[in-house]
Amino acid sequence: MEESKTMKVITARISSGLYEALEDYARQKESTKSEIINKVLKQYLLAQSGSEHSSQHDNDFDDIDSYYFKPIYALNDDMRRILIMLEQLAEHMTSDKDEQEQHKYAIEVLEKGYSSEYEEVLPHIVPELPTTITDEAQDIMSMFQDLLISYENLSADEKTSIPDINKTMLHCQGFDRQDPHEIRVSEYLKLLRQDERWQLPYDDMLKHSDNGNSHRKQLNQYRNMLKKHKSVRHRKSDYSSHLSRDEIMHITTL
Known part of the structure; x- marks a missing residue:
């Protein structure tokens, strides 16, 4: 990420488990930890800003994709099980071969927990509009x-x-x-x-x-x-x- 003169450096204490998860995710996305933290903070603050989002925030949150789409970083085990069952049901409900293959692909991704592929098999959602x-x-x-x-x-x-x-x-x-x-x-x-x-x-x-x-x-x-x-x-x-x-x-x- 290209840093501008307005970039600031902060120090934060996080658990070792969270740090390892951050490293793993950054490695999967071929990104840096700073880039991931910066992106997540932007998305969190935008979701919290609601109607307070005005022209004074525009320079801070100028990436329309980071405001418009909520990325999927992780799913808990119960959610994965539910999604797998829904994909299996959808697979059996269609006779279209291409759609069946798509559902099979999604099932494998969810079963094996390939989190970097979640956004490929699950629908995009956007932050709630207050x-x-x-x-x-x-x-x-x-x-x-x-x-x-x-x-x-x-x-x-x-x-x-x-x-x-x-x-x-x-x-x-x-x-x-x-x-x-x-x-x-x-x-x-x-x-x-x-x-x-x-x-x-x-x-x-x-x-x-x-x-x-x-x-x-x-x-x-x-x-x-x-x-x-x-x-x-x-x-x-x-x-x-x-x-x-x-x-x-x-x-x-x-």
Whole structure:
């Protein structure tokens, strides 16, 4: 691993068994112990960061694969037995020769504990997305839906009086699919759209972005707008009422 000037050296005490396991794993992956420790720490901290993951973390966690996929380092014996039985069942359930060979290969890997091959025979999973993030994503969609509907209910003169830059901000501009955090939000919202939730703001987003890809980080901007939107809605006694022209201007002015 190429070390930069920002790399720091730390000293940690670990058990001899853990140290031997680390050496073995590094040898299997043809890597160094430092590389393994660095990767595992990144993945752990990302999983713990939740909604606190913001622009200040981006330089630290810039490897999208390390954020997006959770590697398989080890399985306990009971889990291996369960997986072997599932693979055996799947093998007997299919008549396709290629699929049977794949299941046989997976059974051998699991039976003999070839941990370096686990990722080849088991499905990838990603870190859980905390409810704080999914709730925020829905709040963003709710805000844009409110803006779009409220704007359509303005008079023609009120619409004309809103500057073009503010009209642009009525539309969600998508999410940066190269950013490890924003891509998770993007895919979550895509799932909701398949369930026919947030159709209006989501479909509008597709029209005002590269099919949902903003190609630049947008979440901080949306969060600033969301903070003002919640403040405006908190002051209104009737949430079902539309936003006024001045309220729309306030929310969409950065």
